Amino acid sequence: MAAKDTSKLSEEEHPMKGGDGPNSYANNSAYQKEVAGAAKELVDKAILEKLDLKVLLSSSKTFLIADLGCSIGPNTFFAVKNILEAVKFKYHSHQLCSDQVLEFQVFFSDHTSNDFNMLFKSLPNNRQYYAAGVPGSFYGRLFPNASIHIFHASYAIHWLSRVPKEVVDRNSPAWNKGRIHYLNSTDEVKRAFEAQLAEDMECFLHxxxxxxxxxxxxxxxxxxxxxxxxxxxxxxxxxxxxxESCLMDMVRKGIVSEEKLDSFNIPMYFMSPQELEGCVERNGCFSIEVMKILPHVLAHGTVYNALVSTSHLRAALEGMIEQQFGEEILDDLFDLFHKKFEEQPSTSEPGKAINFLVVLKRN
Amino acid sequence: MAAKDTSKLSEEEHPMKGGDGPNSYANNSAYQKEVAGAAKELVDKAILEKLDLKVLLSSSKTFLIADLGCSIGPNTFFAVKNILEAVKFKYHSHQLCSDQVLEFQVFFSDHTSNDFNMLFKSLPNNRQYYAAGVPGSFYGRLFPNASIHIFHASYAIHWLSRVPKEVVDRNSPAWNKGRIHYLNSTDEVKRAFEAQLAEDMECFLHxxxxxxxxxxxxxxxxxxxxxxxxxxxxxxxxxxxxxESCLMDMVRKGIVSEEKLDSFNIPMYFMSPQELEGCVERNGCFSIEVMKILPHVLAHGTVYNALVSTSHLRAALEGMIEQQFGEEILDDLFDLFHKKFEEQPSTSEPGKAINFLVVLKRN
Known part of the structure; x- marks a missing residue:
């Protein structure tokens, strides 16, 4: 069996900021929560229409849910609760084995460096499930064969398993010198990120x-x-x-070394629904049951002001930036980011972004 | 269903000292490891002779093991590895379903305040199982119905769920004033601890x-x-x-308040094999397959010198003492303990202690 994580040495871990302080992910994930709220109805509908409980529970009265990239809450608890209630509703409305109580076990999974202590302390007291934490990368195996009924992963698989090697190799045509991402970079760099996504998605789906x-x-x-x-x-x-421009400023001031900036890239990829579709088709083990672009969730005004944007960015990237550049630059870097964000002309085109929901079913 | 931990409010958590510092449980549990070593052969034999793999695996090809009161390692990893290898040996030697690989999932369980982050970081890289952590008290439910094949708990169930209430009630005849334990106390106090054991064991077995x-x-x-x-x-x-006498000295010096000492008791009970037998019989769900007193493990000379004894005691009790008396007394208290231990006359009778192994089988 292959339970051991052979990819451990080369894979990167970028946990969300732990604890419950002002910069923690726990206090800076309201946007992700809004997105999950927008998805709730679609998830409920998919469970009601697409989940065949009779088959799933033929051999057991326990329903197993796993949330991948759970971070430390509270969003994972909302997501899991929604799924659980939808399954329960379906179970009771179909009067399946009504003589027996359906039990739930929920696995909260994230990188080993995730703050599981904080996650466990925050577990809702009135939860209707047995909880477990599972450390490890979702690009490798985490669970035994045929053991999970529903997987959930929200705002997780846009994190690649690593920065593509070529991108930080100064002898490669895909070297991403002076840049921290593929979005505004050369075609070579973009192709390297695209290839990493394809490789990672195949690992994930497999x-x-x-x-x-x-x-x-x-x-x-x-x-x-x-x-x-x-x-x-x-x-x-x-x-x-x-x-990137904040880091560049810090290079110019001698606070950050140019070499460190050159070897820093954010291992994230923003795919289109069609790209995911291609990955699922190549893998061949799943059918796409639902694929929907979620409505925008800007209505509450919680995003895109300078302060909130800075806090969100910091909660998500702080660990990675600290690892590369050291803790001492964090406050200055994000202060600078905040300042630059405010100074942006409000007429500037905000750019395109979507959140989309996909429901896959195992063939 | 009853997944929620209703006992949460009244139950006490006393995690072993976390991290990997000089006072950590990870670096001060060699004695427990020796005990586990002495038990290994008996555990192997019990699995070979008493475990009916055919029945257990009739519906699944995954074997689930749970270690209760796992602390942060490394002992839990040794214990789990031994069990896993014994099960694997039996599985292969009996050529049960040799066409399919047997997979293992291991649940490491301890109080929510246990250092799971440290535990997860220490997981052996070459492990042959899928690992999960389960936070919560083993005096309540932790897992779904009929989901675990082998439970293991080493040096765990001598921790009671709480100090018996009467013992810290100044209006009760069982008030344990000036003492921190039942061992050298009145009959009323001893009976209160005995009753707590009986209640806890029934919760545990149920x-x-x-x-x-x-x-x-x-x-x-x-x-x-x-x-x-x-x-x-x-x-x-x-x-x-x-x-106790060290704490008394500190009361006399005004470092520790008398009230705090009076309300402090170690929630531990040293039962006899016959007492456990009684609990198992009253519960009625298990048969006793093995009940053996383990050979003494003093041969290696790792115990009963002042330094080692102090370290072991500190690793186990520090959390509890800190909670009651504050962090600031810890160093002085254990220095004093060390000094008093050394000054003891070597002729003093060491007292009686056994470690015993019990293997129960679910009817």
Missing amino acids: ARAQEIVCGGLMVLIIPGIPHGIPHSHALANMTYQLL | ARAQEIVCGGLMVLIIPGIPHGIPHSHALANMTYQLL
């Missing part, structure tokens, strides 16, 4: 195909871009170019 | 009886005392009386 029961569902919520638009038009491009 | 599959095994390694000897003759009595 592992999940073994772990999920036949007929089981996989719910994915993914931040991406619409089909056919150039990478440089992605909304995140603006944010990352701003961050 | 929960496990639901979680374990029919024919599943539960392996318990318990530090206790021989049948029929008075509690005050227990080896731990010497240690705790010494600790």
